[in-house]
Amino acid sequence: xxxxxxxxxxxxxxxxxxxxxxxxxxxxxxxxxxxxxxxxxxxxxxxxxxxxxxxxxxxxxxxxxxxxxxxxx
Numbered sequence: 777x778x779x780x781x782x783x784x785x786x787x788x789x790x791x792x793x794x795x796x797x798x799x800x801x802x803x804x805x806x807x808x809x810x811x812x813x814x815x816x817x818x819x820x821x822x823x824x825x826x827x828x829x830x831x832x833x834x835x836x837x838x839x840x841x842x843x844x845x846x847x848x849x
Contacts, residue, residue, distance in 0.1 A: 790798075804811065
């Protein structure tokens with residue numbers, strides 16, 4: 777009796793998958809601002825890239841014949 781440890785007070789060890797998921801969530805909570813910061817710039821880049829790929833956007837910079845030399849817009 778004396779050498780036995782009482783196991784009722786200890787939590788059972790969680791599985792490897794549970795520990796991995798908990799560590800991923802802990803990292804996401806720690807780096808939440810940085811993740812959102814990078815995500816904002818990625819989304820802004822994709823939107824800007826899509827807008828500038830249209831031919832109408834490039835027509836702004838082309839000098840049209842018969843127009844005055846100053847900036848028409």
